Amino acid sequence: MANSRFQKSRLVFVLLCFLFFVSRLRIFVAADDKSNESNKDDGYDFAVTEEDQIGDNSTISGGAYAAPNGVAMDQERSELCNTDMSSFLPPPYNNISNMVCKPVWNTFLLRYHKKEDNVVTFILSAVYTIGWVAMGFSKDGRMVGSSAMVGWFNRKGQARIKEYYLQGTRPSQVIEDAGELDLTKVPPAVVINGAMIYLAFQAKFEKPLASQPIILAFGTRYPNHYRLSSHDDKTAILFDFTAGSASRARINPGQMKKNHGVLGTLAWGLFLPSGAIVARYLKHKEPLWYYLHAGIQFLGFLLGLANVVLGQQLYSKIDANVPSHRGIGIFALTLSILQILAFFLRPKKDAKIRKYWNWYHHWFGRIALFFGVFNIVWGIHLGAAGTSWKIGFGFLITMILVTVIILETLTWLRRSEKTTPPETFQMNPI
Structure with a gap:
């Protein structure tokens, strides 16, 4: 009975953390929108606006650079x-x-x-x-x-x-x-x-x-x-x-860059890590954990794929010279494609090669997650995304790590309870 309550509470805890991550992500994206609005008049923002005119008649104090009429x-x-x-x-x-x-x-x-x-x-x-x-x-x-x-x-x-x-x-x-x-x-x-x-x-x-x-x-x-x-x-x-x-057309693809960052954060900072957490800590919920893991990971893969496609369009539009960011993104996507292929090629539990498949699936997934998260941090730096993005993503990763630590501790305690031998009682001699 205690184990059943423990398992239910852990499932509820994971789902609550998942919903909390989504709400926090929306908050920090909205904060970045407000930050961008407040920075539009920054002294060094050269983004084209509708007021920018080519060969206009604007004047400034002193008039030395003003065009004649x-x-x-x-x-x-x-x-x-x-x-x-x-x-x-x-x-x-x-x-x-x-x-x-x-x-x-x-x-x-x-x-x-x-x-x-x-x-x-x-x-x-x-x-x-x-x-x-x-x-x-x-x-x-x-x-x-x-x-x-x-x-x-x-x-x-x-x-x-x-x-x-x-x-x-x-x-x-x-x-x-x-x-x-x-x-x-x-x-x-x-x-x-x-x-x-x-x-x-x-x-x-x-x-x-x-x-x-x-x-x-x-x-x-x-x-x-x-x-x-x-x-x-x-x-x-x-x-x-x-x-x-x-x-005079607007040439600043700021919204496209923001969408690229949001998709990458959702894929590699939220859904794919959450799917991995489900696979590690909810396996006692057979077969619920499997369907949750597969569904969340597939959604994360689609978001990651859309992120790469949008990044390629962004690269073609502004000719951004960021080979490291592009290379890491393509590498992480390749690993995620291999993970999808592994899903369809999964051997049966009693197959001899199942342990090698498990090793491959676990470690390729971890490597992909590492490079995906690292590339988000690197992209925020290269794109000068602003403090709100750094704080928001840092908070998201911190909550993921705290969740893993808590669930790992609970799992260790649960295993300790199972391995503790039962107390023996001696009957009083007659």
């Missing part, structure tokens, strides 16, 4: 594109012919020339007084994870141009002399001609440059020891280097 603006841009740069730009930038020149934002003009070996020469120009001007290459239209070329003239009139890696949203996370641009041996240059500043550099790409999210920004304060101040204005555009056109 109407017909005068178009006429001035046309004249600027016809500027002879051979007299002030250093070689080889001063003698490149057939450069495409396009207005991209405010007074910003982008000139570029593509070679057959995927080397592209860029010349960015804008009206300039003081501060810095930047052009960045993004994976998804956001600042975080992108690389930018920044040029300015200091108080002594000395030219400065550096590559920066935009690691995070704080100025301290904008790292100088770092980034993922494969710059050629041709030194970048920054010059002033009249009222315009010109940033010129060359970069080599792995494949022909086509549609590329571009970040444009400027600040009206001098960099302090090469540390950039917060920008005064910014935008992000999708520039088609094949057609020579810029798009």
Whole structure:
């Protein structure tokens, strides 16, 4: 009778923990939604919004970078594109012919020339007084994870141009002399001609440059020891280097990234670990444990498969360079496919190879769970998902571990009760 009550209480405990995990996951995803809403106006968020205009007439304090209005603006841009740069730009930038020149934002003009070996020469120009001007290459239209070329003239009139890696949203996370641009041996240059500043550099790409999210920004304060101040204005555009056109379309796949994270967390952080817990601690509930285990694991597998498919679509859309995250995800999915195949090839209990099948099934499952959970943590780090995701997933894993510890302790106590020999009583002699 005691064992029966013990078994029922353990089943109820597992189901309650499972429901609790689901509710907590919904809470931390909702918290992340609120966090994202509150961070939309963050000083370094370059996501495209409906208000971003290509070549708009916006102005800022000081007016140094503001575009002129109407017909005068178009006429001035046309004249600027016809500027002879051979007299002030250093070689080889001063003698490149057939450069495409396009207005991209405010007074910003982008000139570029593509070679057959995927080397592209860029010349960015804008009206300039003081501060810095930047052009960045993004994976998804956001600042975080992108690389930018920044040029300015200091108080002594000395030219400065550096590559920066935009690691995070704080100025301290904008790292100088770092980034993922494969710059050629041709030194970048920054010059002033009249009222315009010109940033010129060359970069080599792995494949022909086509549609590329571009970040444009400027600040009206001098960099302090090469540390950039917060920008005064910014935008992000999708520039088609094949057609020579810029798009105002939203290019930030933030919702797709969030869905990718939710699916991965549900699959590898909730359902698959819960299915493993059922198999280990509810085997006395024959055959209920088997159907629960198979059903939960199959649902987790489907979520994991959908997560990989969504991740592949995300990779194709933003061309994210995250080979480690992709590789671990595909490896974990492969192990889960082998687990599904093992389900259909399970030998009978009295078969000689059943013990080898059990060994294979148990250890392949544990390895898959380990890499799945590790990849979630790695994905949260790579995607700069935010504190709410870290706290939420940390809480989820902690509860899983606490559940395992409690159930393992209860199982050990139950086994101890079974192995304790019964007390013997001696009859009093007559």
